[in-house]
Amino acid sequence: MEDKPIIEVTGLTKRFKGLTAVNDVSFTVRKGGITGMIGPNGAGKSTTFNMICGYYPPTEGKIFYNGEDITNKRAYEYTNMKIARTFQIMKPLKNLTVLDNVIASCYFGHSAAKNRHEAMERAIEVLKFTGLYEKRHVLSKEMGTPDQKRLEMARALATKPEVLFLDENMAGLNPTETAEAIALIRKINESGVTILLIEHIMQAVVSLCEKVIVLHHGEKIAEGTPEEVMNDPYVMEVYLGKKEEQQ
Amino acid sequence: MDIKKAVGVYHRNLLIAIGALLAVFIAIPMIVKTPYIINIFVLVFYISTMSMAWNILGGMTGQNSLGLAAYMGIGAYTVCLVVTKLNWNPWAVSILAMLVTAFIAGVIFFPCFILQGPYFTLVSIAFAESMRQFIINSEFFGRASGVGLPFGPDSFLQFRFTSKVPYYYAGLIMMIAVYAIMKKIDNTKIGYALKTIREDEDAAAAIGINPTKYKVIAVVISAMVAGFVGFFYASYIRYIDPDLMVQAKSTEFVLPAVVGGAAFVEGPLVGGLIMIPLSEFLRANYARVLPGINMIMYAIVLLVVIRFRPSGILGWYMESKFKKFIDEKILKKPSLDVLEQYELMNYGSRKEA
Structure with a gap:
């Protein structure tokens, strides 16, 4: 384990007019690792995510990146700090081709391309890496869910991030597609990108993550390796317990 | 190399096609001597340019502005007032007009940017109308009777001609220049x-x-283009009044882009070239038969295009067999892969040089 965490969240709280969506959540993300965040629907995962990514200002709490306080940074400043994200509900640039989608990303971020050629070269590199190269001339609205999810990742990667936040990147995929997505996420991680992901699919979380954070009713109820978390009696009760009853 | 050759042929054919089109436009005033027809072309040029100014906001950015006539009016008023009161050269004032519209758009309009979607559109309408009301009620701007530019002998320096032909060429150059700028922006x-x-x-x-x-x-950018068109309009008509900024004018600038295809840089040009002569033709031929019939027919054409081809004429063309035929048989356009390889190759050779 490296000594310093790349992302550190302390006492993060979000209240929407009296409704507490996230309450006093603290955790750290190790540099170079894959950290997962799980929890039942409505547990506050996406709210936490959106706060870390600058989309919602937190009511209380602080977010540190490499020791620097980034709590009040705006969403569009993140790629300049080498942080990129994907969206749970895919947001492809519908009327642009896949290639143009990625070129747009190449123009921004901390190492923005200076001209069209540079942007295009990098875009093609990213498309080959994510396996979308063959489909680069297709309009992104005409692609299916698996490819749009890949495109989300390709767009994020084109900004050359150091940290990548993946919001339910495998929801809605069948087992084969999930396996492919897992392989891609591992490949991204091996290229030196730290990953924090929200996921519903346990298979993915168990096979990818070195550390898992469990949220329930907006509070962190467990943290540890996937095995530790899955054997935690309280986690089993609130989240995984139901499954065992059905069996 | 094969790729270089194929792309070279395509570029040559494209250049010939563009050159031929340009030659037709340059030749028109030499063949057609009717001022009425020339006037229609001048209308096409400046309305298409305004439509391109709208397109960068409405088509490219997705912010529907319905107040562009106000910026054109501001540009035109700046030119008329500064030329008549301070006796400056109109060409110099055209730059001033662009700066004034840019300032008004950037600074006064700035707070409106927290608004999104239909609210932005509503504010743009209100903004245009309030500018118009302000001018109508201000002695300095000549109230409702407007301002005129001085008449006199033909002079290029004063951008003043009795014939419509010089305005035809000036309008053509303006339209092409704005198109070139928009095309450049589109790719950067x-x-x-x-x-x-x-x-x-x-x-x-x-x-x-x-x-x-x-x-x-x-x-x-949109406001600066509109400001420059205001200069062109004022110099052409030589008299402006607040009616320049009415809502109907703003709408007139939206139509060519929507009909032609708002997603394309060329959309306003195609739409303008079709809709404006059509409107004038209907007015000339049918307005006498039954007053108002020209507007009704115009509206029907518009409804049909928007109902059946929401992506505009170019949107339809891009997917048609006709384009495929032209690309393959006449222009000999290579496949996208080849074009892409050519672009990357070019970059490599420039790096080495």
């Missing part, structure tokens, strides 16, 4: 930022685009 960082904002503002923020900053850039 600003263009990609604007298109990303149009598709999704959250996604734009996620890749590091500050939506407000780029929306301001789009509005300022």
Whole structure:
């Protein structure tokens, strides 16, 4: 384990007019690792995510990146700090081709391309890496869910991030597609990108993550390796317990 | 090399096609001597240019502005007032007009950018109307009777001609220049930022685009073009009044882009070239038969296009067999892969040089 965490969240709280969506959540993300965040629907995962990514200002709490306080940074400043994200509900640039989608990303971020050629070269590199190269001339609205999810990742990667936040990147995929997505996420991680992901699919979380954070009713109820978390009696009760009853 | 040769042939054919089109436009005033027809072409040129100014906001950025006539009016008023009161040269004032419209668009209009979607459109209408009311009620701006430019002998320096032909060429150059600028923007960082904002503002923020900053850039570019067209219009008509800024005028500038295809840089040109002569033709031939019938027929054409071809004439063309035929048989356009390889290859050789 490296000594310093790349992302550190302390006492993060979000209240929407009296409704507490996230309450006093603290955790750290190790540099170079894959950290997962799980929890039942409505547990506050996406709210936490959106706060870390600058989309919602937190009511209380602080977010540190490499020791620097980034709590009040705006969403569009993140790629300049080498942080990129994907969206749970895919947001492809519908009327642009896949290639143009990625070129747009190449123009921004901390190492923005200076001209069209540079942007295009990098875009093609990213498309080959994510396996979308063959489909680069297709309009992104005409692609299916698996490819749009890949495109989300390709767009994020084109900004050359150091940290990548993946919001339910495998929801809605069948087992084969999930396996492919897992392989891609591992490949991204091996290229030196730290990953924090929200996921519903346990298979993915168990096979990818070195550390898992469990949220329930907006509070962190467990943290540890996937095995530790899955054997935690309280986690089993609130989240995984139901499954065992059905069996 | 094969790729180089194929792309070279395509570029040559494209150049010939563009040259032929340009030659037709240059030849028109030499063949057609009727001032009425020339006037229609001048209308086509300046309305298409205004439509391109709208398109960078409405088509590229997805911010529907319905107040563009106000910027054109501001430009025209700046020119008329400064030329008559301070006796400056009109060409110099045209630059001033662009700066004034850019300033008004960037600074006064700035707070409106927190508004999105239909609210932005409503504010743009209100903004245009309040500018018009302000001018109607201000002695300095000549109230409702407007301002005129001085008449006199033909002079290029004063941009003043009795014949319509010089305005025809000036309008043509203006339209081509604005088109070239828009085409350039479309392919660079600003263009990609604007298109990303149009598709999704959250996604734009996620890749590091500050939506407000780029929306301001789009509005300022749009306003500057409109300000320059205001200069052209004032010099051509030589008299302006606040009716220049009415709502109907703003709408007139939206139509060519929508009919031609708002997603394309060429959309306003195609739409303008079809809709404006059509409107004039209907007015000339049918307005006497049954007053108002020309407007009804115009409206029907518009409804049909929007109902059946929402992506505009170019949107239809891009997917048609006709385009395929032209690309393959006449222009000999190589496949996208080849074009892409050519672009990357070019970059490699430039790097070495």
